[in-house]
Amino acid sequence: MTTAAITTDLATTTQPAASVQWSAFGSLLLRDALVVWKTKWAFLLRTIMQPLLFVFVFGYVFPKIGQGIGGRAGAAQFSTLLGPGLIAVAIIFQGIQSVALPMVQEFGYTREIEDRVMAPVPVWAVGAEKIVSGALQSVFAALVVLPFVYLVPSTPVHFSFNWPVIVTLVPLSCLLAGALGLTVGTRVEPRQVPLIFSVLVLPMTMLGAAYYPWTKLGAIPWLKWAVLVNPLVYMCEGMRMGMTNIPHMNGFAIYGAIIGFTLALTWIGIDGFRKRVLT
Amino acid sequence: MVPEATDAAAVHPPASPPVTAITGDEVIRCIGLTKQFPGRGGAPSVMAVDHLDLAVRRGEIFGLLGPNGAGKTTTVGMLTTRVIPTSGQALVGDIDVVAEPALAKQLIGVVPQVNTLDRSLTVFENLYFHGRYFGMGAKASRAAANELLERFKLADRAKADTLTLSGGMAQRVMVARAILHRPAILFLDEPTAGLDPQSRIALWEVVQDLHAQGQTILLTTHYMEEADQLCDRVAIMDHGKILALDTAEGLKASIGADTEIGLQADGDLDALARVLESGDTVTRTQVTGDVLRAYLRGSARGALPRLIARADDAGYSITDVSVTEPTLETVFISLTGKELRE
Incomplete structure (x- = not known):
């Protein structure tokens, strides 16, 4: 190596900040994309397994053995309402998997995020990149899960896509998932990881209107109102609005809540990130 | 304001050192830099760095020597934007690291105490992406990464998982990574702590080589041999204060x-x-x-x-x-x- 390669000069290293920052942000995304590519089989497995088993047991096995949920007519509708719910679950689950879990490791044990934190961008931008990266992975997760929820059930699935809703609500939901991932990832200690699943992911999915429409919860009024603290409810209902003709929550409430949760979690997540990085 | 220790100041710590004017040749300046950590669980707050005045000149290896807990790492933390000072000012070049951290980060390369290599990436990718984070193009970053791997005798480990590296190798990769974007100042925080003697000498050679090429280096250490062998000037630090600052020879002569x-x-x-x-x-x-x-x-x-x-x-x-x-x-x-x- 020539000596010129590491000659240092303040003048040559100070580039226009904005261009460097965008370039750095893009490179952080590129790094995450490479890591996903390197672990693509794990990515697919962790994305597919849960929805596939769910749709297989409840959409294929149950109707076949005459144990369809909601009787014969209900079983047919069940497969249709389950699809959007499973896609929403895949999106939120991906936010935890791709953002929160690696971050818990990186802050807790390995400190390997250090180099990215030292990139010439504001610290909040490194956190924001994690949200965007998680959102992109959630979009992939939704796309990967879609054919399974359509093809696997033994009863007919009736999807009717409302494209304006899909192209706005899917990205928003994915950003929400990424922001949730950052919020969780910056506030959980490594030894608490098992709790993420039992205390957060499981209640969120079971009580997130993924496996039943929120509108039907009128029969249990306290539950109908209590689950509204769960962002997954709005995502599932929104997916139903975008993919099916099943009655769903008011569209304004869905958009309002998803945007509100996204903004709040983004703020909390980035704030948590700054607090973990700076002392 | 720059402390410049005389023999008298070195021997009698309470005497405040005389100061000299800052010249354009100084690439790091701390002025009254202070960090007080709040006490936890009723414990009193800790004054980690106490009104520190310091200047590091372009091209020198500057050593902060002191025992664990002296405030060396906190000082480096403040200079590298990671620790927010309680008061005082830290400048890298002409950039205030608190006011403009993103800009300051462009000028610095940091080798922290622990192995922070990206475990999801290979050795080469660690270097390559570091270049990309700093705005280098794909081609330039690849070339720089390959050059440094060659120079640091790591070329055969380019595709290796970072977890398979020995402590000394990981440290060399981290130094290579830190200098890849040609920082004006390289920070080495306890660079040889935990290394075996052979790896330590290998790393010293790397540092001396960088110095020979004009790299400004600020290193912290609690090994007096390291400060003695490597540093042009040494600041002896304890309880968040600089007690003496001079060349190693000057400090030793101060003993009389x-x-x-x-x-x-x-x-x-x-x-x-x-x-x-x-x-x-x-x-x-x-x-x-x-x-x-x-x-x-x-x-x-x-x-x-x-x-x-x-x-x-x-x-x-x-x-x-x-x-x-x-x-x-x-x-x-x-x-x-x-x-x-x-």
Whole structure:
């Protein structure tokens, strides 16, 4: 190596900040994309397994053995309402998997995020990149899960896509998932990881209107109102609005809540990130 | 404001060091830099760095020498944007690191104490992406990564998982990564802590090589040999303050002795110290733990038998004797009354 390669000069290293920052942000995304590519089989497995088993047991096995949920007519509708719910679950689950879990490791044990934190961008931008990266992975997760929820059930699935809703609500939901991932990832200690699943992911999915429409919860009024603290409810209902003709929550409430949760979690997540990085 | 230690300041820590003007040649400046950590669980708050004034000149290796907890890492943390000062100012080049951290980060390369290599990436990818984070194009970043791997004798490990690297290799990769974007200043925080002697010497060679090419380096260490061997100037730090700042030679000369005789003996060492000082051989003494250090002008030849005889006459039986030249450890002991390793 020539000596010129590491000659240092303040003048040559100070580039226009904005261009460097965008370039750095893009490179952080590129790094995450490479890591996903390197672990693509794990990515697919962790994305597919849960929805596939769910749709297989409840959409294929149950109707076949005459144990369809909601009787014969209900079983047919069940497969249709389950699809959007499973896609929403895949999106939120991906936010935890791709953002929160690696971050818990990186802050807790390995400190390997250090180099990215030292990139010439504001610290909040490194956190924001994690949200965007998680959102992109959630979009992939939704796309990967879609054919399974359509093809696997033994009863007919009736999807009717409302494209304006899909192209706005899917990205928003994915950003929400990424922001949730950052919020969780910056506030959980490594030894608490098992709790993420039992205390957060499981209640969120079971009580997130993924496996039943929120509108039907009128029969249990306290539950109908209590689950509204769960962002997954709005995502599932929104997916139903975008993919099916099943009655769903008011569209304004869905958009309002998803945007509100996204903004709040983004703020909390980035704030948590700054607090973990700076002392 | 820059502290410039004189012999007097070095020997008598409470005296505030005289200051000299800042010139354009100084790439790091700390002015009254302070960090106080709030106490946890009712504990009192900790003054980690206490109104630190410091200037590092372009092209020098500047060492912060001190025991663990002296405030070295907190100082580096503030200069590298990671620790927010409680008060005071830190400048890298002309950039205030608190006001413009993103800009400041462009000018610095950092090798932290722990292995922070990206475990999801190979050795090459660690370097390559570092370049990309700093705005280098794909081609330039790849070329720089390959060049550094070659130079740091890591080319055969380019595709290796970072987890398979030995401590010394990981450290070399981190140094390579830190300099890849050609930072104006390289920060090395305890670069050889935990390394085996061979890896330490290998890393010293790397650092000296960088220095020869004009790289400004600020390193922290609690190894006095490291500060002595590598650094152009050394600041001795304890309890968040700089106690003395000079070249290693200057610091050692400040002791005012050519020979250090370490004695172990049965009985009251403080009393023995007074006995030895009463003669004309010993210029000063210092007792730390079970060792009495006596400092002399000139060599030990002739003086040593006299000292032992004097101790003998006073009823002490000497159990162990060591003869050395004054080291930075000696300076540290004379400033703080304790050993570096404590």
